[in-house]
Amino acid sequence: MLTALIALPAFAETPRPGPDYADRLLGEAGRESLYQRGVDLEIVYKLDLVGKLTRGGNQGHLYALDNLDIKLNLDGARLFGHESTHGLIYFLGNHGGKPALQNDRLPHGLDNIEVPEGADTFKLYQAWLEHDMSDSLSLKAGLYDLNSEFYVTDSSTLFIHPTYGIGAELAGTGKNGPSIFPTTSLALRVDWHPAPQWSLRAAVLDGVPGDPDNPKGTHIQFNSGDGALQIMEAAWLPGDAENRVGKLALGLWRYSARFPDLLDANIQRRSQGYYLIGERPLAKGEHGETWGFLRWGRNEGDTLQFDSAWSTGLVWSGLIPGRPEDQFGLTISQENNGAKWRAASGNPVRREQALEAAYRGAVNGWLTLQPFAQYLIDHGNDPGQNRSWWLGLRCEMNL
Numbered sequence: 001m002l003t004a005l006i007a008l009p010a011f012a013e014t015p016r017p018g019p020d021y022a023d024r025l026l027g028e029a030g031r032e033s034l035y036q037r038g039v040d041l042e043i044v045y046k047l048d049l050v051g052k053l054t055r056g057g058n059q060g061h062l063y064a065l066d067n068l069d070i071k072l073n074l075d076g077a078r079l080f081g082h083e084s085t086h087g088l089i090y091f092l093g094n095h096g097g098k099p100a101l102q103n104d105r106l107p108h109g110l111d112n113i114e115v116p117e118g119a120d121t122f123k124l125y126q127a128w129l130e131h132d133m134s135d136s137l138s139l140k141a142g143l144y145d146l147n148s149e150f151y152v153t154d155s156s157t158l159f160i161h162p163t164y165g166i167g168a169e170l171a172g173t174g175k176n177g178p179s180i181f182p183t184t185s186l187a188l189r190v191d192w193h194p195a196p197q198w199s200l201r202a203a204v205l206d207g208v209p210g211d212p213d214n215p216k217g218t219h220i221q222f223n224s225g226d227g228a229l230q231i232m233e234a235a236w237l238p239g240d241a242e243n244r245v246g247k248l249a250l251g252l253w254r255y256s257a258r259f260p261d262l263l264d265a266n267i268q269r270r271s272q273g274y275y276l277i278g279e280r281p282l283a284k285g286e287h288g289e290t291w292g293f294l295r296w297g298r299n300e301g302d303t304l305q306f307d308s309a310w311s312t313g314l315v316w317s318g319l320i321p322g323r324p325e326d327q328f329g330l331t332i333s334q335e336n337n338g339a340k341w342r343a344a345s346g347n348p349v350r351r352e353q354a355l356e357a358a359y360r361g362a363v364n365g366w367l368t369l370q371p372f373a374q375y376l377i378d379h380g381n382d383p384g385q386n387r388s389w390w391l392g393l394r395c396e397m398n399l
Contacts, residue, residue: 001262002366003023003242004181006160010148011140012176012294012297016036018031018032018035018036018040019035019040019158020258021071021229022365023365023366023397023398024043024228024365024366024398024399025366025367025397025399026038026399028045032191034180036078036390037078037079038074038075038076038077038078039072039073039074039075039079040072040073040075040077041070041071041072041229042069042070042071042073043068043071043075043398043399044068044069044071044359044396044397044398044399045066045067045068045069045396045399046063046065046066046067046069046113046394046395046396046397047066047394047395047397047399048063048064048065048066048067048111048113048160048392048393048394048395049062049063049064049393049394049395050062050063050065050110050111050390050391050392051059051063051390051391052388052389052390053388053389054389055387060390061260062232063186065094065095065111065114066094066095066113067093067113068091068092068093068094069090069091069092070090070091070092070093070330071088071089071090071091071390072088072089072090073086073087073088074086074088074089074129074337076089076129081130084131084132084133085129085130085131085132085271086129086130087127087129087130087142088126088127088128089124089126089127089361090124090125090126090127091122091123091124091125091334092113092122092123092124092125092181092182093121093122093123093281094113094120094121095108095120097385101113101214101291103283104232105385109161109344110160110161110162110374110390111160111161111162111392112160112161112162112164112165112181113183114162115215115367116215118159118216118290118392119182119215119216121216121217123216123218124143124218125143125146125182125184125218126142126143126144126145126148126184127142127143128140128142128143128187129141129142129143136192136193136194137191137192137193137320138190138191139188139189139190139191140188140189140190140191141186141187141188141189142183142186143184143186143187143218143220144179144185144186144187144189144203145178145179145180145181145184146163146178146179146187146203146205146231147166147180147181147228149189149191149201150203150231150251151165151166151167151170151233151251151275151277151295151297152154152277153247153277153278153279153280153293153295154247154248154312155279155291155292155293155315155329156279156293156295156311156313156331157333158315158327158329158357158358159313159356159361159372160356160370160372160374160392160394161333161354161356161374163309163311163333163335164295164313164331165181166178166258166331167181167182167275167295167296167297167309167310167311168195168206168306168309169273169275169297169298169299169307169308169309169335170253170273170297171253172298172304172306173229173271173273173299174207174208174209174255174271174303175207175208175212175226175257176208176209176211177204177208178205178209178214178229179206179229182209183209183210183215183363184209185205185206185207185208185209185210185220186205186206186220187203187204187205187206188203188204189201189203190202190203191204192391196240196241197234197236197237197238197239197315198236198237199233199234199235199237200232200233200235201232201233201234201235202230202231202232202233203230203231203232204228204229204230205228205230206222206226206228206229206277207226207227207228207229207255207256207257208223208226208227223262223316225257226229226257226390227255227256227257228255228256229251229253229254229256230253230254230255230256231251231252232251232252232253233249233250233251233252233300234249234250234251235247235248235249235250236248236358238280245278245280245281246278246279246280246281247277247278247279248277248279249276249278249384250274250275250276251274251276251277251297251300252272252274252362253272253273253274254270254271254272254273255270255271255272257271258270258271259271259303259343259352260343261302261303261340262301262302262303262304262338262340262343262344263340263344265345266277268301269300270300271299271300271302271303271304272299272300273297273298273299273300274295274297274298275295275296276296276297276299277294277295277296277297278293278294278295279291279292279293279294280292280391282314285318287318287319287320287321287322287323288316288317288318288319288324289305289316289317289318289322290314290315290316290317291317292312292313292314292315292317293306293311293312293313294310294311294312295309295310295311295312296308296309297309297310301340302340304337304338305337305339305341305345306336306338307336307337307338307339307341308335308336308338309333309334309335309336310333310334311330311331311332311333311334312331312332313329313330313331313356314329314330314331315329316328316329317328323361325361325362326359326360326361326362327358327359327360327361328357328358328359328360329356329358329359330356330357331355331356331357332353332354332355332356333354333356334351334352334353334354335351335352336350336351337349337350337351337352349378351378351398352376353377353378354376354377355372355374355375355377356372356373356374356375358370358371358372358373359370359371359372365399366397366398367395367396367397367398368395368396368398369393369394369395369396370393370394370396370398371392371393371394372391372392372393372394373389373390373391374389374392375387375388375389375390375393376388376389376390385399
């Protein structure tokens, strides 16, 4: 595929400056030529080391998880002669141990690059084209991660726990999850900006991403009964396009297929829900600023373990003079087990709660280190593991 892209003719003859490849570990390595032809190649490798400090199962065991992202950002003007079109081809690789296995297993995981057991693989993760119909309207189609544009607060992306990417009340839906990391589905998305500070976005996605019986590789299939996942989000974006100063958004989602009721499998229920997210700057200092965020979502509670989830946190940038890009954050999250799930499972635990602290700082242009700590206040499936400490370190390399 990459060879084919290189062979495509360059429609725009005038060279333009490419990215600063000196800040990448492998340097230019032929990427300038690709860029001039319309392909910007990004390679990012993440290695997470996570261990449990508190007594109990797996105390002192060190887990290693890794994640490789290879992205080809496509410039339609140079590749296809269409200035209003661009695209993405995105390969994803995962390998390594998983924190919180067996007796320590958490339904929603500990780490946002954690994948289900047996799902270590290298695959095509996203492949889509987007066309700008006008300055305010665009269409996107292809293999698509809905969490790349829906249920997103930029300030919460600092944290390692998966709930800060997408809430557990939506992440656990469907026959194979929604179209999010690590498995995506085909989708059609429309994005409309009726006014500079307002956005209305909607998407229709295959209701069953990949192949539930085969987590390895990329699978696109349409089976009877899969249905579709429909999602929309309305957002207010104060500030201007170059300097956003916050976000407030309401999202709605539903599956067209029905799912068995947790208490009576003979009854089929609709799986649907909504979420509210917001973030804004709270203070600005001499070297940086402070942002706060709040995220809350809820579903119908008839077909899923978690019927609601929320999280809130603060992120400070530039705490250390001379390091304006460094970030430090504190946050708390909670996932609530629904009444029907507790009755069906016999598990009386009403919630999971966790605290997280993280600091992210660049060592040089291509290496970023992020130590983090998580304190599990309540452990959903195993109350004997309540109040446990986990420490970790993320090493992120821009190759």
